[in-house]
Amino acid sequence: MSATPHDHDQHESCRHYLRSISEYLDGTLSDTLCDEIEAHMATCENCRVVVNTLSKTVLLYRRLPSPEMPDEVKERLFKVLDLRPYYHADESSEKPAE
Amino acid sequence: MTNADDAEMVARLQAGDQAAYAQLVDENAGRIYRLALRMLGSEADAEDVLQETFLSAFKSIENFEARSSLSTWLYRIATNAALMRLRRKEPQQVSVDEPIESDDGELIPRQFFDFCCLPETDLLRDEARAEMMRAIEELPATLRSVFVLRDIEGLSTEETAETLNLSISAVKSRLMRARLKLRERLSIYFAHATEETR
Ligand SMILES: [Zn+2]
Numbered sequence: 001m002s003a004t005p006h007d008h009d010q011h012e013s014c015r016h017y018l019r020s021i022s023e024y025l026d027g028t029l030s031d032t033l034c035d036e037i038e039a040h041m042a043t044c045e046n047c048r049v050v051v052n053t054l055s056k057t058v059l060l061y062r063r064l065p066s067p068e069m070p071d072e073v074k075e076r077l078f079k080v081l082d083l084r085p086y087y088h089a090d091e092s093s094e095k096p097a098e
Numbered sequence: 099m100t101n102a103d104d105a106e107m108v109a110r111l112q113a114g115d116q117a118a119y120a121q122l123v124d125e126n127a128g129r130i131y132r133l134a135l136r137m138l139g140s141e142a143d144a145e146d147v148l149q150e151t152f153l154s155a156f157k158s159i160e161n162f163e164a165r166s167s168l169s170t171w172l173y174r175i176a177t178n179a180a181l182m183r184l185r186r187k188e189p190q191q192v193s194v195d196e197p198i199e200s201d202d203g204e205l206i207p208r209q210f211f212d213f214c215c216l217p218e219t220d221l222l223r224d225e226a227r228a229e230m231m232r233a234i235e236e237l238p239a240t241l242r243s244v245f246v247l248r249d250i251e252g253l254s255t256e257e258t259a260e261t262l263n264l265s266i267s268a269v270k271s272r273l274m275r276a277r278l279k280l281r282e283r284l285s286i287y288f289a290h291a292t293e294e295t296r
Binding site for chain 2 (some may be wrong): 054056058067078086
């Protein structure tokens with residue numbers, strides 16, 4: 001790839017928007033800044049890929065299955081805490097709040 | 099749990115009511131265990147942190163002031179216990195594949211493989227998930243704790259800040275750095291995985 005005088009400016013604005021990308025995904029940016037980012041993405045393939053894949057990254061992590069606490073772990077916990085008489089195995093294990 | 103429920107619960111706990119202790123454990127142990135497991139990546143360590151959390155909570159329940167909810171308070175104890183454990187055993191490893199960091203600590207992406215629209219079967223396979231777990235484990239503890247609380251456990255920015263005793267802006271900037279680092283790792287992984295199956 002050959003460097004044109006334009007590349008430097010382009011790179012600078014990418015870095016400028018990069019700072020706000022994470023908040024952009026969380027929807028906590030001002031409308032003006034969102035519009036600016038979207039206008040920039042329309043002309044910048046790299047930033048478009050970064051935003052798309054960053055959003056996908058977060059989504060994939062949110063969809064990781066939650067590990068369940070094994071009953072033995074819970075039983076040992078009650079024992080350590082001197083709460084043995086109150087121990088009961090989870091029939092329907094607690095569901096993640098969502 | 100509402101604040102009123104919380105206040106009643108705190109009163110029972112402070113009075114030494116064993117059934118209340120058991121109820122607190124019942125309602126929170128699963129979440130605490132999950133948090134510790136995500137932070138530490140080891141079931142044995144997660145169980146230790148789980149036990150430490152409740153032992154320490156019971157010891158200090160007398161001093162509990164309702165400035166935060168019981169569950170946030172427990173999260174904070176658990177997160178601190180997990181962080182302490184991490185600091186003890188974490189050699190400051192730096193991966194070759196990390197994004198470049200500029201002088202002011204900004205992260206500059208260098209992977210531009212667009213994996214966002216790969217088929218779900220590729221994105222969700224066991225191997226990809228194992229890679230995702232390894233990627234979290236390689237984050238520095240300061241970034242990992244924010245990412246786990248915010249993006250995996252789903253706490254708000256404010257709750258995360260309160261749990262970790264950080265400012266809102268510190269939470270936001272650490273979250274962004276964590277996300278960018280993970281994105282970089284996954285980009286490399288999916289680019290290779292896609293090449294192999296071609
Ligand atoms: Zn750009």
